[in-house]
Amino acid sequence: MQYFCGVDTGGTFTDCVVMDEQGQITIAKSPSTPSDFALGFFNALEVAAEKLELILDQHVEAIAIAFLWGFINPSHELAVKQLVQEMSPETFVTCAHELIA
Secondary structure, three states, X not given: OOEEEEEEOOOOEEEEEEEEXXXXXXXXXXXXXXXXXXXXXXXXXXXXXXXXXXXHHHOOOEEEEOOOOOOOOOHHHHHHHHHHHHHOOOOEEEEHHHHHO
């Protein structure tokens, strides 16, 4: 099954919306972290994953990670890639910046 994820950081909350290929939508919210927006981003992803009980328990074969402007600064894409690889070493993971480099 494929999942599509969008995250909006800033303000009071960081919002995460995940849609599966059947169109089922899951919304997760986490407090924003203005001192380090990446922390709020990852927290929102974690909340979404917990709500869905997905990704690695569903025998996902591959994950693609794409962040806005990741081709200029790939550090956050790489951090998520490392997290996924630690959680599931057998899952193929690629980042958008790796595909266009």
